[in-house]
Amino acid sequence: MMREITLSKAVNEAIAEEMRRDDTVFLLGEDVAEAGTPFKILSGLVEEFGTERIIDTPIAEPGFMGIAVGAAMTGSRPIVDLMFGDFLFLVMDQLCNQAAKTHYMSGGKLNVPLVLRTNMGATRRSAAQHSQSLHALVAHIPGLKVAMPSSAYEAKGLMKTAIRDNNPVVIFEDKLMYQDKAEVPEEEYLIPFGVANIKREGSDITLIGTSSMVQVAEKAAEILAGEGISAEVIDPRTIVPLDEDTLLKSVRKTSRAIVIDEGHQNYGVTAEIASRLTEKAFYHLDAPVVRMGAMDVPIPFSPALEDITVPTPQGVADMARKLCSGTMIHAA
Amino acid sequence: MPALGMAQDTGLIVSWLKQTGDAVKSGEALMEVETDKAVMEVESPADGFLTDVRAEAGQNVPVGQVIAIINDTANTSALSAPPAAEKPATVEQAPEGGSVIMPALGMAQDTGLIVAWHKSPGESVSVDDVLFEVETDKATMEVAAGHDGYIAALLAEAGQEVPVGDIVAVISKAKPDAPIRQAASLAPAAKPAPKELGPSPVPDAPKPDLNVPAMRTDAQPNGRILASPKARRLALEQGLDLSRLAEIGHPPPYHVSDLETLRTLPTPAAQTAASTQERRITARVPTSSFAEFLSWSRAEVNGDGPVPSHLMAAFASGSLRVANDLNRPIRITIEKFSGRTQQVVDADRFDASIQPEDQDDTPDLILRDMTCSAITSLGLGPSPVPVLSLVTDREAYEITLDFGIDQLSNQAAIALITGFADRLSDPTRQIL
Numbered sequence: 001m002m003r004e005i006t007l008s009k010a011v012n013e014a015i016a017e018e019m020r021r022d023d024t025v026f027l028l029g030e031d032v033a034e035a036g037t038p039f040k041i042l043s044g045l046v047e048e049f050g051t052e053r054i055i056d057t058p059i060a061e062p063g064f065m066g067i068a069v070g071a072a073m074t075g076s077r078p079i080v081d082l083m084f085g086d087f088l089f090l091v092m093d094q095l096c097n098q099a100a101k102t103h104y105m106s107g108g109k110l111n112v113p114l115v116l117r118t119n120m121g122a123t124r125r126s127a128a129q130h131s132q133s134l135h136a137l138v139a140h141i142p143g144l145k146v147a148m149p150s151s152a153y154e155a156k157g158l159m160k161t162a163i164r165d166n167n168p169v170v171i172f173e174d175k176l177m178y179q180d181k182a183e184v185p186e187e188e189y190l191i192p193f194g195v196a197n198i199k200r201e202g203s204d205i206t207l208i209g210t211s212s213m214v215q216v217a218e219k220a221a222e223i224l225a226g227e228g229i230s231a232e233v234i235d236p237r238t239i240v241p242l243d244e245d246t247l248l249k250s251v252r253k254t255s256r257a258i259v260i261d262e263g264h265q266n267y268g269v270t271a272e273i274a275s276r277l278t279e280k281a282f283y284h285l286d287a288p289v290v291r292m293g294a295m296d297v298p299i300p301f302s303p304a305l306e307d308i309t310v311p312t313p314q315g316v317a318d319m320a321r322k323l324c325s326g327t328m329i330h331a332a
Numbered sequence: 333m334p335a336l337g338m339a340q341d342t343g344l345i346v347s348w349l350k351q352t353g354d355a356v357k358s359g360e361a362l363m364e365v366e367t368d369k370a371v372m373e374v375e376s377p378a379d380g381f382l383t384d385v386r387a388e389a390g391q392n393v394p395v396g397q398v399i400a401i402i403n404d405t406a407n408t409s410a411l412s413a414p415p416a417a418e419k420p421a422t423v424e425q426a427p428e429g430g431s432v433i434m435p436a437l438g439m440a441q442d443t444g445l446i447v448a449w450h451k452s453p454g455e456s457v458s459v460d461d462v463l464f465e466v467e468t469d470k471a472t473m474e475v476a477a478g479h480d481g482y483i484a485a486l487l488a489e490a491g492q493e494v495p496v497g498d499i500v501a502v503i504s505k506a507k508p509d510a511p512i513r514q515a516a517s518l519a520p521a522a523k524p525a526p527k528e529l530g531p532s533p534v535p536d537a538p539k540p541d542l543n544v545p546a547m548r549t550d551a552q553p554n555g556r557i558l559a560s561p562k563a564r565r566l567a568l569e570q571g572l573d574l575s576r577l578a579e580i581g582h583p584p585p586y587h588v589s590d591l592e593t594l595r596t597l598p599t600p601a602a603q604t605a606a607s608t609q610e611r612r613i614t615a616r617v618p619t620s621s622f623a624e625f626l627s628w629s630r631a632e633v634n635g636d637g638p639v640p641s642h643l644m645a646a647f648a649s650g651s652l653r654v655a656n657d658l659n660r661p662i663r664i665t666i667e668k669f670s671g672r673t674q675q676v677v678d679a680d681r682f683d684a685s686i687q688p689e690d691q692d693d694t695p696d697l698i699l700r701d702m703t704c705s706a707i708t709s710l711g712l713g714p715s716p717v718p719v720l721s722l723v724t725d726r727e728a729y730e731i732t733l734d735f736g737i738d739q740l741s742n743q744a745a746i747a748l749i750t751g752f753a754d755r756l757s758d759p760t761r762q763i764l
Contacts, residue, residue, distance in 0.1 A: 226628060227760050228621045255562050255588065286562040286588045325761060326587040328558075 002183040008041040010152035010184050011117075011173065014159035015042070015079060017188065019049055022077060025163060028055040028064050029081025038083045039119075039178050065091035065116075069099045072114040077163060082118035085172060086132045091116075099168040100143030114169070115162045120148075121174040121212055121262060122310050128298035131306070133211075133262040135172045136269045139240050145169040145193060146240040150214035152182040154237055157191030165193070174212040174262075194241035198250070202232035205256040205320050208247060208273060209235060213260040219313035220320060229324050239269055244276060251277050255286035256323045260311050265293030287323040288330070292316060333365070333393040334374055334497045335436040340367050340395055347389045349373070350382045353406045362400070363389075381406040396433040396497050429504030430479035434494040437468050443493045444468055446500065453483050453511030457503060464490075464500070479503040485512035492516050558585035566591055581743045582750065589757075592616070593750045610714055613745055615731045615753040619724060625759040641666050641701045642679065643759070648699050648720055650680035650762055651751030655744045663687075665695035669705040680762070703729065718745070720752065729756060 005013075019025045026049075031038055033046040033056040046054040057064040061082065068078035082088065088095070099112045120133035139146045147162055147169060149155035155173060162169035199214060200221055209217035214235040221231035232250050236243055251257045257277055259270040270291035277289050292311040300306045322329055333343045346364040350356055361373040362382065376382075380402040387399040434444045447465040451457050463477040484504035488494050494516050502512075557574050559567070563586050567574050572594050577586055582593060596615050622640075630637035645664045652662055666674045675687040675695060687693070700721040702710065707723050709730065718735035733749045740748065755762045 228624045228628075228758065255560075282561050283565040284562050286560040321760070325758060326585070326589060328585055 002185060004181040005152055005184050006179050006181050007149070007152040007155045007173065008039060008178040010156035010182075011041050011159055012044065013184075014156040014163070016045060016048065018160055018163040019045075019053065022163075023053075024075060025077045025079065026053040026055065026071075027079040027081060028057050028068060030057055030059055030061075030064075030083050032056060032081045038081065039175070041178065042081070061087050061090035062094060065094035066098070068114055069094050069102070069112060072099070072112040072168075073102060073110045077113045077115075079115045079117055079163065082116060084130050085118045085120045085134050086129050088118065088134050088137065092137075095138070095144070095168070095170070096141045100141050103167065104143060111166045112168050113166045115159075115165075116168065116170045117159075118170065118172060119175045120172045121176050122294065122299045123306055124175050125301060125303060125306065126175075127301040131299035133172070133264075133294065135170070135210075135239065136263045136267070136272075138170045139269060139272075143168065144240065145238060147171045147193065147238045148211040148236075149173060150197075150209070150211055150235045150237070151177070152180065152184050154191060154197075154235070156184055157189055158193075158237065160188075161190045161193060164190070169193075172211060177212055191237065193238045194243050195237065196243035196246040197235045197237055198232065198246065199235055200231070200233040202230040202254065204230045204254055204324050205258065206232045206234060206247070206250040206254045207258050207260065207316065207320070209233065209260040210239060210269065211262060213262055213311060216311055216313050216316060217258075217260055220316035223313060223317040224320055227321065229320060231320060236273075239273075242273070242276075244280070247273065247277060248281050251281045251289075252284040255284055256320075257285075257289045258292055258316060258319055258323070259289065260292045260316060262310050263293055264296055265291055266296045268293045287326070290319055290323065290329070292319065333387075333395050333397050333399055335395045335433060336365060336367050336370075336372055336374075340436075342392045342394050343367055344392045345387055345389050345399070346371055348385070350376075352382055352385050354382050355406070356380060356382050356402065376402060378402045380404055383407075394431075396431060396499050429481060429484045429502045431499040432463060432475075432478055432501040432503060434466070434488075434496050434498050434500050435475055436496045437466060437471075437473050441468050441496055443495050445493045446488050446490050447472055448490050449486060450474075451477070451483050451486075453486055453513045454508060455483050456507075457481065457483060477501075477503060481505050482507045483511060484508040485514075487512070487514060488516035489514075559590075560585065560587050563588050563591060567594070580746050582746065589754065590750075592753065593746065596749070597746070611735050611737060611742065611745065613733045613749050615749050616728045617731065617753045617757045618728050619726065621757050622729075622759055640703075641668065641674075641699070642676065642684075643762075644701060644722065644756070645676045645679040645699055646684070647680075647752050647755040647759075647762055648697055648748075649676070649678065651748045651755065652697055653680060654751055655747035656740075662697075663693055663695040665692070665698045667698055667700045669702050669707070718748075720749070731756070 015027065027045065032042050033051055033054045035056060037043050065080055068080045071078045082091065095116065099114055102110050102112050120135060122131040124131065135146055135148060138144050145165065145167060147158040149158050159171060162171055199218060202221065207217035207221060214233065217233045221233050224231045232254055234247060234250055236247065259273045261269040263269050270293045274289040274291050292315065295309045297309065299309055336343065343365040346366050348363045349361050356362065356376040358376055358379050360376050362376050363374050364371055365374050382400055383403040383406065384401040387393045393399055437444065444466040447467050449464045450462045457463065457477040458480050459477060461477045462474040464475050466473055466475055481503040483501065485502040488500045492515060494500055498516065557578055559574050564574065566588060572591060574586055576597055577590060577594055578584065580597065582590065592615060596613055626637060626640060645666055649662045649664050652658065661678050664676050664679055666676065675692045676684060677687060678684050695717055698715060698717055698719045700719055703722050703724045708725055709723060710721055714736065715734065718733060718739050721732040723730050731749060731753055733745055735745050
């Protein structure tokens with residue numbers, strides 16, 4: 001039987017393996033070395049690679065992000081550790097104006113092989129400034145790739161691919177999944193970008209989930225199976241590039257789809273995917289494609305409120321049931 | 333004093349960077365000006381010598397006012413000469429009052445083209461009234477008067493291009509005796525005024541009524557059919573007419589599952605031919621969903637699940653209730669292959685009851701359940717009440733509804749069999 005490891009261990013292994021393979025890879029960020037590492041994910045790395053390749057930075061996100069962009073332009077492969085996804089707002093210029101555009105604006109003379117590792121996800125009682133899922137902001141910018149691992153297996157395979165990519169990649173890990181275990185092979189593997197994973201086959205409705213919402217979709221599919229509704233669950237794994245073909249093929253088969261993502265629903269990832277499905281599979285749809293994202297409110301601290309702010313298996317199942325029974329969800 | 337911002341009336345001269353008599357080049361910084369937002373350097377608009385400086389550092393100067401002259405020579409005799417070579421030729425003749433300048437509407441804008449005046453000389457204006465429209469390289473914008481009063485002078489014609497900061501109108505407090513209208517003399521129009529604008533740009537002309545014929549009001553008639561894109565496509569491919577579902581009152585929106593109902597409808601030709609009192613509708617539903625539901629419910633209650641025919645009676649009762657909009661008790665007689673009959677009252681409700689055999693009454697519907705037999709079709713002739721028959725070939729249930737037109741309307745019959753078929757193919761509907 002294949003071993004099971006946690007998502008944090010999978011990330012740690014991916015980084016360690018790539019650092020052994022390629023000595024231009026280094027990592028920098030707050031508390032990543034001697035201070036103990038955020039979420040204990042990077043433990044052991046500084047002992048193996050030393051403080052020259054595992055670099056503790058001051059609490060100055062724009063500074064170390066800028067350093068990493070420069071290093072990437074001049075031959076290194078930096079991994080930036082951004083302790084909370086919410087801090088993305090601090091590095092927007094370095095990431096979106098510099099890293100994303102340098103290859104284009106230098107006429108292809110410069111590459112920025114940089115990985116920005118950060119996280120997302122609510123229900124950790126971290127309150128509004130430490131609970132956001134901001135991947136839609138990044139996915140909006142041409143020149144940035146966005147990976148969203150849904151398990152330890154994906155976390156390792158996508159991280160290794162990201163480090164080897166010659167372009168800036170932002171990886172969003174769900175804070176709540178760091179201790180989730182999954183089967184991860186001992187031997188080396190990579191997961192290519194832009195290849196979705198069909199987690200469960202079904203015929204009545206397609207549930208497309210990203211990151212931890214894949215689990216939500218799978219649980220919803222389980223509920224629906226008990227009611228005779230067969231749901232297909234798909235994990236796009238990277239939202240940029242997006243494996244449109246697999247999603248469209250599924251929706252053409254099932255005629256119905258719900259897109260589930262933990263970012264805010266307004267102007268979000270769910271809207272983008274739903275829109276593409278509607279444009280390209282319109283004549284195969286028997287019901288509107290429905291978006292399910294976080295409510296359009298700051299993520300509350302209150303546990304009772306926080307839990308209902310993001311999509312739940314029951315909520316997804318309820319919506320799927322309506323779509324499959326032909327209930328008009330938005331009356332004309 | 334240039335207009336450096338969009339809502340700027342004056343500029344404070346922070347310092348002069350050149351002295352009187354200095355040679356300056358076009359683009360060279362002359363002075364620093366502070367507005368409400370920022371301190372900016374103002375560049376020389378021409379090569380020459382700085383002469384006739386009329387404002388000192390620290391002075392707040394209204395936008396559009398002359399503060400210095402760039403001369404061909406450093407000769408300060410220009411000081412004594414009347415400022416004839418400069419712009420204010422027109423301004424000098426202008427009456428007293430608040431002046432309106434060509435505003436800077438963009439960051440890199442040198443001139444603005446006056447598209448039209450919205451007020452004429454002598455007319456009263458208030459501060460927020462639109463005075464004129466300006467076209468820049470990016471857009472056409474409306475400019476407000478900025479003062480209350482009367483139009484004492486309009487100093488540029490529609491169609492003229494006017495440098496930013498130049499005075500284009502004067503608004504006086506009192507009604508002017510002889511309001512002035514003239515073209516801007518120093519800024520030759522880059523684009524000639526369009527002929528139609530030239531002679532009479534007076535904007536008093538009545539605005540065209542907006543009685544554009546209302547569009548699309550009849551493009552979406554009330555009879556629009558609500559159907560899913562896939563249902564529409566399949567109907568088109570299979571030559572089915574969705575409007576017939578609407579005609580019989582089948583509730584929209586239509587989905588792929590409703591096409592089944594559409595298929596069971598008699599063709600319009602057949603309908604006219606049928607003159608008998610007896611009607612029949614058939615439908616087919618896969619057995620899998622109901623079978624799954626049964627095995628699930630058996631598992632839920634540890635083996636002893638609901639009696640299938642009672643569930644079917646519940647479906648029939650519920651469908652009939654919806655189809656005929658009934659609120660009274662509904663009696664269904666279940667006839668089985670074995671010959672046993674059983675009457676259930678309100679099978680679709682929580683207080684459903686099975687009648688004792690001797691208290692059977694005339695039912696609302698007979699449910700003939702032949703699913704445990706080898707029968708695959710049946711036609712048993714007229715009955716005093718509608719008969720819903722069920723047979724199966726293991727893969728699918730074939731549902732037949734026999735009824736007389738005095739027992740059920742066509743519309744109710746279709747709703748009944750559709751409702752029953754839907755519940756059988758998706759048993760959770762009954763619960764909902």
